Amino acid sequence: MEGFVQFAQNTVKAVSEIISFPISVSNEKGYILGDTDPTRFGTLHKPSIEVINANEVILFTAEKASRMENVLPGVAVPLNFDGRPVGVLGIIGDPIEVESYAHLVKKYVEMMWQETLHLQVENLESMTLESFVQYILLNRSVNQEQLNHYCKLLHIKANCNRICITIDIGDSFLKNVQNKHHTIAPNRFKKALLDCVVRAFDNDPQNVCAFLNTERIVFLKYVNGEDGYFQFMEEFRNRSLHLLEMFQVYNIHNAIVASGNIASSIEDMDQSYRESDSIINYGNKLDLTPKILTYYDWDILLEMLPNHIDAKMGRMLVQRLRPLLHNEAYPVLKRDFLTYCINNMNVSKAAKELFIHRNTLIYRLKKIDIITGLDTGRFDHCTLLCFALKEDGNVSQQSDYKN
Incomplete structure (x- = not known):
């Protein structure tokens, strides 16, 4: 199974932190892919094949192990994935002593395996989705x-x-x-x-x-x-x-x-x-x-x-608004006019928000009328001027360019 070597080594490390007994993990062909004793890594453990075929726990006493090659006393349990044995977990020690751990550790390792595979599938799906959205967007x-x-x-x-x-x-x-x-x-x-x-x-x-x-x-x-x-x-x-x-x-x-x-x-x-x-x-x-x-x-x-006024319209606005843009009172006139628009062209409300007298605001609006030729009492004129002044940075740049 792909990734089994890394999983076997991670299993040995994780289980060793839980129980004090040496352990090993073999694949379905009997080769040890993870072991507390690194010298056994890659060696053939023939009894693992027997465990795989029987799909059941097998005990190895000291006497039985002494008659076999590369076998230590302990318990060997099959590791199942998708309903079939695909590996063997060996817990090394006195079989009577370590047998009580066998089924508990087996369940733990199989759960680890399922979680590892689940994460791999999740990561693969995530990478596929990322590739997809990058491709279409x-x-x-x-x-x-x-x-x-x-x-x-x-x-x-x-x-x-x-x-x-x-x-x-x-x-x-x-x-x-x-x-x-x-x-x-x-x-x-x-x-x-x-x-x-x-x-x-x-x-x-x-x-x-x-x-x-x-x-x-x-x-x-x-x-x-x-x-x-x-x-x-x-x-x-x-x-x-x-x-x-x-x-x-x-x-x-x-x-x-x-x-x-x-x-x-x-x-x-x-x-x-x-x-x-x-x-x-x-x-x-x-x-x-x-x-x-x-x-x-x-x-x-x-x-x-206002940001989407095209170049042709922008040039026309520049031409008509140049006297206002270059007027020394422009910053104040702009502020007061936009406040007047925000307050629904209500002079009293706008003056109150600006902390100025109502007549002062009327005077400044009249001044805008005289400079621009617009009528700030008309909604459509105010709309046009409001859009233009909100983008006065762009308008000013065009004005400077024309000059």
């Missing part, structure tokens, strides 16, 4: 045959609606595993974080959850059409908050959770991922706590919209 085009192979291997449908949720944890994973006080093995730590994501966002068998790299986890969430999408997005913030709370336990405090839009197939998931990546990059510029970002959030869309 980081490539603009994918091979259909390869994609179908992955879907079949992972038992997921290629053509159903999903959204990509990206959780950015920065360097938290690396810092945690490099911390000398960190007691969880890296693979176990990864699994713990993935379990948190699944608990927060749902464990539907059509979901896919994996590390994209050490800084990002992706969760490809299955949704049942647009109605399912809208229902899930209504719950998205609360689910994300729950995830961030669970992450606190693992010393992860500054994670960002973002979702892309709905995609109709696995093949199109790269677009949903790029959307989540884009909103993360934009969200890093915002003073938001916690950072839970989605295009479903109107406030986020309003923040992002």
Whole structure:
């Protein structure tokens, strides 16, 4: 069985810490692959073959052992895996004394074996999922045959609606595993974080959850059409908050959770991922706590919209707003105007928030009207100016370039 040599040696080390008797582990062909006495490693132990064939405990008295080659007094018990004997555990000593340990140690070793195999399978599945998400999310085009192979291997449908949720944890994973006080093995730590994501966002068998790299986890969430999408997005913030709370336990405090839009197939998931990546990059510029970002959030869309004014429109805005941008009072006028917009164009509320007299604010708004030719009493004019001023860094750069 693959990995038996390493398992046999680990078994000898683990069991030796529990009982004081020397032990050995042989494979189904009778060769010793682990022994308290390293000189016996690799030697043939013929009675092990007898134990395998009989699939039962055999005692070896001192008299019986003396007549056999490479045999010591003690007890030999078969190690079973998947219902058949695949190895032999030998406990060396007075058979009467060590026999009482035989069945207990046998169960312990078989449980160790099952756990070892389980971890190997888990790690293999984790590596397969990571390769899969890297393949579909980081490539603009994918091979259909390869994609179908992955879907079949992972038992997921290629053509159903999903959204990509990206959780950015920065360097938290690396810092945690490099911390000398960190007691969880890296693979176990990864699994713990993935379990948190699944608990927060749902464990539907059509979901896919994996590390994209050490800084990002992706969760490809299955949704049942647009109605399912809208229902899930209504719950998205609360689910994300729950995830961030669970992450606190693992010393992860500054994670960002973002979702892309709905995609109709696995093949199109790269677009949903790029959307989540884009909103993360934009969200890093915002003073938001916690950072839970989605295009479903109107406030986020309003923040992002000015950033998507195209170059042609940008040049026209620069031309019309240059007198305002170059006015010495611009910083104050900008602050007061945006506060006026935030307060729903209510002069009294805005003035109170700015700690200035109502007439002072009216005077400054009139000044903006005169400089720009806009009417700050009109909602549509305020909307246009508000978008432009929120991106005044870009507008100013274009203005400087034109000059």
